[in-house]
Amino acid sequence: MREIERLKEAILKDYPRLNLESKFSFKCHPGVSCFNACCADVNIFLTPYDVLRLKTKLGMSSEDFLSEHTISPFDENLKYPVVMLKMLDDEKKSCPFVGPEGCTVYSDRPWACRMYPLGMASPGEDSKELDEEFYFLLEESICKGFDSDREISVQGWLENEGIIEYNEAGEKYKELTTNKFFTEGGNLRPEKIEMFFTAVYNLDKFRKFVFESSFLEKFDVADDVAAKIKDDDVELLNFAYDWLKFALLGEDTLRIKSDVAAAKKQELKEKNKLKD
Numbered sequence: 043m044r045e046i047e048r049l050k051e052a053i054l055k056d057y058p059r060l061n062l063e064s065k066f067s068f069k070c071h072p073g074v075s076c077f078n079a080c081c082a083d084v085n086i087f088l089t090p091y092d093v094l095r096l097k098t099k100l101g102m103s104s105e106d107f108l109s110e111h112t113i114s115p116f117d118e119n120l121k122y123p124v125v126m127l128k129m130l131d132d133e134k135k136s137c138p139f140v141g142p143e144g145c146t147v148y149s150d151r152p153w154a155c156r157m158y159p160l161g162m163a164s165p166g167e168d169s170k171e172l173d174e175e176f177y178f179l180l181e182e183s184i185c186k187g188f189d190s191d192r193e194i195s196v197q198g199w200l201e202n203e204g205i206i207e208y209n210e211a212g213e214k215y216k217e218l219t220t221n222k223f224f225t226e227g228g229n230l231r232p233e234k235i236e237m238f239f240t241a242v243y244n245l246d247k248f249r250k251f252v253f254e255s256s257f258l259e260k261f262d263v264a265d266d267v268a269a270k271i272k273d274d275d276v277e278l279l280n281f282a283y284d285w286l287k288f289a290l291l292g293e294d295t296l297r298i299k300s301d302v303a304a305a306k307k308q309e310l311k312e313k314n315k316l317k318d
Contacts, residue, residue, distance in 0.1 A: 057178040058178065060177040064177070068192065069192040074189075080185060087125070087126050090212075092152040096147060096152070100147070104243065110128075112125040112127060113126050121230070122224060139151075153208045156205050159181065160177050215242065218287060223290075230290065241285055253272060261299065262298065262299045
């Protein structure tokens with residue numbers, strides 16, 4: 043994790059900043075001598091949408107995918123749980139989804155893989171440039187893709203690699219994790235960390251929580267919304283973000299049913315009377 047922090051510092055300080063109109067030359071294909079070489083011994087953080095796409099592609103439950111293909115790094119600076127792709131336990135620390143002919147989950151590969159060789163960064167919460175995200179190139183000597191004469195703009199790369207869809211799917215996650223509770227140093231208790239992890243990564247377990255507990259008896263969830271989140275993982279993930287904003291941050295993203303709220307209010311009133 044310290045190595046990642048050092049890389050972030052170097053990017054903010056030394057890397058040329060690109061915008062959507064900036065152009066670069068790059069093309070990866072089986073003909074380059076380094077093909078697949080970059081798909082080993084790397085730290086790939088998976089977004090909730092990455093996990094959703096990969097577990098669906100592989101026909102796995104979210105529980106099984108998380109257990110078999112991810113690790114959850116521990117770092118005292120982490121404010122919320124994250125997951126990383128687990129590399130194989132071989133000499134190269136290879137990606138489990140790469141075969142001789144390339145990526146076997148290419149249509150559903152993670153955001154970080156789609157972006158390469160582009161990176162995206164923000165100066166950070168302590169900077170006056172907080173909202174000024176920028177792009178940069180990860181030019182590694184091992185990569186021969188840069189020798190290509192194919193020139194493309196940053197915007198063109200985002201469109202061609204399906205990154206815009208992934209960015210849109212991650213907007214609510216970004217809103218959640220950049221909430222001032224986290225940026226101003228807030229910490230979650232262990233049970234809240236587990237709640238966060240389950241809601242955004244273990245969607246199958248979260249769906250059971252919604253439909254096999256008293257959740258729908260307590261919260262005012264419209265019938266059409268309930269129907270969507272019962273069968274659609276993307277809808278469920280967006281609902282999970284709203285749930286976490288309500289449960290962890292106190293935002294007005296869900297409503298408790300009026301009769302439940304009234305009963306709870308009466309219960310608290312009775313408790314206060316007993317204390318008096």
